[in-house]
Amino acid sequence: MSKTTAISPADGPIAVTGASGYIGSWIVRDCVEQGYTVRACVRDASNGDKVDHLKALNDQGLRGSVELHEGDLFKKGSYDAAFKGCAAVIHAGAAVGYNNETPQEVYDGCFTECEHVLESAIAGGKLRRFVFTSSFAAVGHPRPEGYVFTEKDWCGDNIEAYNGRWTDEMISQNRDIAYAMAKKNTEKLIYARAEQEGTFEAMAILPLHVIGPLMCKNHDQGWSWQNCMRYMLQGKPYKKSAGGRMLWNNTDVRDCARAHRLAAESTKAHNGSRYILSAADRDGELYTWQLQAMMKSLFPHVKDIGGEEMDGDVPAKPTRESPRAYCLLAKQELGLTTYPIEDTVRATGDSYFELGIIPS
Ligand SMILES: NC(=O)c1ccc[n+]([C@@H]2O[C@H](COP(=O)([O-])OP(=O)(O)OC[C@H]3O[C@@H](n4cnc5c(N)ncnc54)[C@H](OP(=O)(O)O)[C@@H]3O)[C@@H](O)[C@H]2O)c1
Numbered sequence: 001m002s003k004t005t006a007i008s009p010a011d012g013p014i015a016v017t018g019a020s021g022y023i024g025s026w027i028v029r030d031c032v033e034q035g036y037t038v039r040a041c042v043r044d045a046s047n048g049d050k051v052d053h054l055k056a057l058n059d060q061g062l063r064g065s066v067e068l069h070e071g072d073l074f075k076k077g078s079y080d081a082a083f084k085g086c087a088a089v090i091h092a093g094a095a096v097g098y099n100n101e102t103p104q105e106v107y108d109g110c111f112t113e114c115e116h117v118l119e120s121a122i123a124g125g126k127l128r129r130f131v132f133t134s135s136f137a138a139v140g141h142p143r144p145e146g147y148v149f150t151e152k153d154w155c156g157d158n159i160e161a162y163n164g165r166w167t168d169e170m171i172s173q174n175r176d177i178a179y180a181m182a183k184k185n186t187e188k189l190i191y192a193r194a195e196q197e198g199t200f201e202a203m204a205i206l207p208l209h210v211i212g213p214l215m216c217k218n219h220d221q222g223w224s225w226q227n228c229m230r231y232m233l234q235g236k237p238y239k240k241s242a243g244g245r246m247l248w249n250n251t252d253v254r255d256c257a258r259a260h261r262l263a264a265e266s267t268k269a270h271n272g273s274r275y276i277l278s279a280a281d282r283d284g285e286l287y288t289w290q291l292q293a294m295m296k297s298l299f300p301h302v303k304d305i306g307g308e309e310m311d312g313d314v315p316a317k318p319t320r321e322s323p324r325a326y327c328l329l330a331k332q333e334l335g336l337t338t339y340p341i342e343d344t345v346r347a348t349g350d351s352y353f354e355l356g357i358i359p360s
Pocket residue numbers: 017018019020021022023024042043044050071072073074092093094095096133134135136206207208209210211219221224225
């Protein structure tokens with residue numbers, strides 16, 4: 001491809017799927033701030049709980065504007081009208097498999113959704129960039145403790161060393177492997193399709209633990225990382241891992257959102273570029289007990305903050321030192337700047353109080 005496919009607001013509207021979601025909403029906000037006309041794709045434009053915060057962006061004196069469009073990821077062609085003439089499509093929508101889907105359904109769903117979105121994006125006639133919200137799951141795989149993952153890693157790598165635990169055969173048996181393999185194989189599919197088409201380039205953002213402020217109450221989705229922090233702020237233990245032990249490798253939702261737009265605009269990003277969105281350095285990596293201690297110092301008015309099983313002042317058991325990864329490439333190639341971790345943790349908690357999800 002001789003000419004760059006990088007876009008700017010002058011190239012026409014852009015569309016965002018999953019626009020009502022936690023990451024999608026911040027992508028919409030960032031793009032509107034930068035002067036884009038954003039077609040925010042939601043399932044139900046009449047559901048105020050999910051879209052009022054998006055509509056409100058038009059009343060804030062921002063440079064761009066937002067229009068709501070309806071579409072369903074599982075309905076072929078349902079984005080055709082929304083994507084017509086769009087210079088870029090940012091695909092942040094997903095049915096992420098917390099609704100009793102089988103692992104195979106999680107895996108198949110990701111392709112079906114992406115195929116529908118991509119075909120509508122190409123049919124729109126002006127597509128230059130397709131940015132997919134993949135996941136760090138498409139990178140991580142069993143490695144020795146402390147191993148630092150980069151964008152060169154793919155889940156499913158190094159199978160021999162781990163007794164074949166991450167093979168395609170495992171997809172139907174394990175939801176996490178199904179999700180990871182789906183993201184990985186969907187990435188490969190969009191890069192191949194862009195190569196074959198030759199008129200646009202595809203790239204992916206690979207977030208790790210996304211936390212940061214919620215724009216509306218609906219962003220407090222059960223089992224999300226932000227929702228886990230909410231429970232900690234309400235004095236409950238961290239519930240997603242044994243004893244609450246986990247290495248939180250955090251990215252701010254606002255940085256994650258900005259990285260999507262920067263990928264669409266970057267002349268360095270190219271077809272197949274992938275960017276891990278995680279801690280920028282070790283400060284952003286926190287064991288649960290460290291996150292808990294930070295929350296205690298940032299929210300001194302909260303009486304009891306839950307988290308990890310402790311033995312006095314020290315963790316009851318050590319935490320596995322994984323996953324380690326840093327969003328260096330996004331900083332180098334996309335020019336991304338990132339929020340300090342204290343700002344992110346503070347803004348997450350503040351939004352829970354401001355939205356009244358946690359009573360003050
Ligand atoms: N949050 C993280 O830590 C994290 C980490 C890595 C990767 N990711 C990826 O980031 C993306 C966004 O995640 P999120 O955290 O923002 O989740 P979220 O808040 O649950 O947002 C998901 C969005 O997808 C939409 N959606 C679901 N099913 C749909 C369907 N059938 N048709 C149309 N839209 C549908 C939802 O719309 P409704 O409002 O109508 O339900 C919502 O807008 C996902 O691809 C996820 O895999 C997230």
